[in-house]
Amino acid sequence: MPQFESFGLKGGVWRGRLTDSKGAPARIVLVQHGEVLAEARMTETGASEWQVEVELPSQVMAEGIQTLLLKTDDGEHGTETTPGGHQLGRLTLMAGRMLDDDLTAEIAALRAELELVKRELRRLATRDTAV
Template identity: 45%
Template sequence: MNRFEPDPLVDGRWGGLLTAKSAPRRVLLIHEGVAVAQADVVAAGDDLWRVTVALPATVLRDGTQSLLLVADAGGPDASADMALPGSEVLSRLVLLAGRPLEQDLQAEIALIRAELDLLKREFRRLATEG
């Protein structure tokens, strides 16, 4: 299993350090289900790869924007705007800009509450079984 340690977003560039036996053939930045940029991958040591991508201006707008950094086995024949099936999500980046849309924040809170309720149920189930 590959491990990815993300770096902070600096000057419109994002990425991190990937630990893997070999470099992925392609790393894409995905926004709203579409690849918006391709990341650069350079060797950074034994089984280490530095991944960096410039965020395009199109992803910077009011509201909440979710970005995925995805590695896949894409080659010259692969679609430039889509990740291939079986791709690996390396990291996620959520951007809040301008006046956040109330619906975006409510959706995020609802998701967190649902996940917390699921965890509580599982902990209770485990506590009563043992």
């Protein structure tokens, strides 16, 4: 099974290392919402090892949270993904004003859960000391 080690995103290019004892896949694609956005470049760096680079297209730079998947694929260049590929990595991009609202809502939900846990711990502590 292929293994991908992500080196992160810099200058709009996602880089990493792919190792697979079975050999290089036909192609590696960047996918969002089931649509192929770009194809990665693979450069052999050793036995069963490749450097992978994929440029993020400008359309993924938008407000809110964007999730991109890097997948192996047996399809031809320029075609949609085929079933049976492996997901190598996931990249989440967050930007814009919507992010403030998303994070505020997430923090509020975490605070509510924390209050629930505190209340239950206090209830259990008072019940154990009363016995």
